[in-house]
Amino acid sequence: MVLFRVRGVPVIVGASWLLILGLVFWSLGYSVFPGSYPHLSTAAHLAMAAVGTVLFFGSVLAHELSHTLVTLREGVHVREIRLWLFGGVSAADEPLPRPGSEFRVVAAGPATTAVLGAAFLALAVLGRQLGLSGAWTGVPDYLARLNGLLLVFNLVPALPLDGGRLLHALLWWRSGDQQAATVYAGAAGRAFAFVLIAVGAVAMLTGNSFGGLWFVVIGWFLLQSVRQEVLGARATHVMGDLRVAQLMSPAPTALDPQMTIEDLAEVLGRGNGHPVYPVVSDGRLAGALVVRDAGAIPPTERRARAVASVMRTGEAVPVVTADAPASSVVTLLRKEPGRALVTDRAEGGSVIGVLAPSDLEQRLPLERSARWPGRGSRSAALIGAIATLLVLLGAAVLYHPPLVIVEPGRAVDVGAGLRVSGVPTSRLHGRYLATPVTLRQPSVLGLGLAALRGGEQVLRAGRILPVGATAAALRSAERAYARETRLAAAVAAARATGRTASLAGDGVLVVALTADLAAQRALRTGDRIVALDGVPVGTFTALAAAAARRGPGHALGRAAGGSTDLTVVRDGRRIDLRLAPGTSLLVPGVGVPALVGRTSGLRARLPFRISVSAATAQAGPSSGLALATALVDRLGSVDLARGRSVAAAGLVAGDGRVAAPGALDQRVPVAAAAHADLFLAGAPAPASISGATMPTKTVSSVRGVVRALREGLPATP
Numbered sequence: 001m002v003l004f005r006v007r008g009v010p011v012i013v014g015a016s017w018l019l020i021l022g023l024v025f026w027s028l029g030y031s032v033f034p035g036s037y038p039h040l041s042t043a044a045h046l047a048m049a050a051v052g053t054v055l056f057f058g059s060v061l062a063h064e065l066s067h068t069l070v071t072l073r074e075g076v077h078v079r080e081i082r083l084w085l086f087g088g089v090s091a092a093d094e095p096l097p098r099p100g101s102e103f104r105v106v107a108a109g110p111a112t113t114a115v116l117g118a119a120f121l122a123l124a125v126l127g128r129q130l131g132l133s134g135a136w137t138g139v140p141d142y143l144a145r146l147n148g149l150l151l152v153f154n155l156v157p158a159l160p161l162d163g164g165r166l167l168h169a170l171l172w173w174r175s176g177d178q179q180a181a182t183v184y185a186g187a188a189g190r191a192f193a194f195v196l197i198a199v200g201a202v203a204m205l206t207g208n209s210f211g212g213l214w215f216v217v218i219g220w221f222l223l224q225s226v227r228q229e230v231l232g233a234r235a236t237h238v239m240g241d242l243r244v245a246q247l248m249s250p251a252p253t254a255l256d257p258q259m260t261i262e263d264l265a266e267v268l269g270r271g272n273g274h275p276v277y278p279v280v281s282d283g284r285l286a287g288a289l290v291v292r293d294a295g296a297i298p299p300t301e302r303r304a305r306a307v308a309s310v311m312r313t314g315e316a317v318p319v320v321t322a323d324a325p326a327s328s329v330v331t332l333l334r335k336e337p338g339r340a341l342v343t344d345r346a347e348g349g350s351v352i353g354v355l356a357p358s359d360l361e362q363r364l365p366l367e368r369s370a371r372w373p374g375r376g377s378r379s380a381a382l383i384g385a386i387a388t389l390l391v392l393l394g395a396a397v398l399y400h401p402p403l404v405i406v407e408p409g410r411a412v413d414v415g416a417g418l419r420v421s422g423v424p425t426s427r428l429h430g431r432y433l434a435t436p437v438t439l440r441q442p443s444v445l446g447l448g449l450a451a452l453r454g455g456e457q458v459l460r461a462g463r464i465l466p467v468g469a470t471a472a473a474l475r476s477a478e479r480a481y482a483r484e485t486r487l488a489a490a491v492a493a494a495r496a497t498g499r500t501a502s503l504a505g506d507g508v509l510v511v512a513l514t515a516d517l518a519a520q521r522a523l524r525t526g527d528r529i530v531a532l533d534g535v536p537v538g539t540f541t542a543l544a545a546a547a548a549r550r551g552p553g554h555a556l557g558r559a560a561g562g563s564t565d566l567t568v569v570r571d572g573r574r575i576d577l578r579l580a581p582g583t584s585l586l587v588p589g590v591g592v593p594a595l596v597g598r599t600s601g602l603r604a605r606l607p608f609r610i611s612v613s614a615a616t617a618q619a620g621p622s623s624g625l626a627l628a629t630a631l632v633d634r635l636g637s638v639d640l641a642r643g644r645s646v647a648a649a650g651l652v653a654g655d656g657r658v659a660a661p662g663a664l665d666q667r668v669p670v671a672a673a674a675h676a677d678l679f680l681a682g683a684p685a686p687a688s689i690s691g692a693t694m695p696t697k698t699v700s701s702v703r704g705v706v707r708a709l710r711e712g713l714p715a716t717p
Contacts, residue, residue: 254351255279413432681696
């Protein structure tokens, strides 16, 4: 279907383009925008998806139009612009004559994409500056990022991408051999295609089935495209200046379109038998009959069916002229029906022959004896090899699979820099060490290095990385949670030493959700969690500790197959939510919250004031146990440390209860590297933690920590 024409060049869309159009709209309306802007309504998401889809394909069309306009300026006629499954392609009637022409034509596309990306980014920034909502800024922000991604992807020096064609122009200019340039640029294209297929396989194995499959399909498409281009280059080399007329077979008997299928059997019996016959009406080519199409007609209908009802017409009939280069029809013969009719002139000519793959194969043995690429292409081979290696290395460095590595961090002495004012205190005679772990999303190269080292824990990114929140909102929530962790530790320490203290709040305000939680569409950003499984929850620390105390392999206290009940306040109304079975508000194995939240109306009552070092403030929620223990030592009359280095990992609630933060096996090396004498872990945790080379103890409350340190720990790990 022709949408419109630009300077006489038709813009054509096929059925596959309509399919991808619908797929993009569905993806934006039901996945991308709901995940990024969950507070907006479904109608808003669909409106954003409609605008985003139109502008996205407008960007693709602008990219192809830029190629076309520059091609026309170079004096080469463009036959059509076709939009299809993987974007678009401009089809010229002849190859570009010089490497400089190819470079200018190819560079026009990425330049247009860069301008569009910058324009969309400017609109998104302007909208945010004006205070517009996500419904207005979301679409240009998405299109800016998408055009930027497409620009980077399209500039990869690998055929058939624009970056590969720029490399081809460079190799052609450097070696003077256009066909050899195709071979060496194609090597980089094959390498990149295999990278995409491998990336897709990894994504599918890590739970992103749809995204992984898409990578595999794109990689396979690129691989086939490279193969076709290289085959065409080899065919051009082997065929040289041969024309179709020199290779074709004589045309079989022409058929009349009014001939019946039954009469056709007599014609077929008189000749040598051909798979394809031309159909001619009034001296003009009307179509082509593929014999197997006629054979599919039931015998009872063959007397009444005419050839015209079975023959193929239009684009389904491959037609070439006798003076066309033989190398130009290699790709054509690989398509259905595998034959091309040969005419004596382009329009309205008589059929004088048929070209089949066997006609070309007569020349293929020459390829084995031909010295190609020749000696003069060594520099092109070197450049092509370097480009291939850069593609592989760049992909390994830049691509970050949907995986997160959990690895040991660096111990933090929370007693260093701890200041307490307002009550009498004593000095610490030892060290209290927080044992944080670090989370990072590595590149493929980083993932490979981590696998060689061993010991790191690997998780799907959907379990832990928040979506749909600005960086500023995330930083603000993290600072609030760190402050609450310190307050909870201080309140717990005050109560453990007989002082009156309290920590309360009006519930946990959800700032952002991980991808796994967001996909459930039950809990939303902006909800305020006030109860968990019927038990009131006032603060974020209490929520995290309550979830962690339920034990590993459980989902908020229920077996992994059970459901989870939350009570939230949404738009001023209390709503009961039931999350899917197996859902946890803590990332399994790590113990960090699976949502970013902030306590609403946080209130703390303390008889003293504390301040901590910057390192302690950044140590994470698992530092709560170490900080509470150090404060008890400072506030009490008994020296708990007694010169020892005590490592601790636990989530502390204001009421003094302690829970394990997870990833204990990753925290033990942190304690060992800091030469800790003891290791305290919140409950539930194994009595003997894997890999521990020091005495360990599981505690369920801050008072339990005091008892453990006063009584001493067993000497065996």
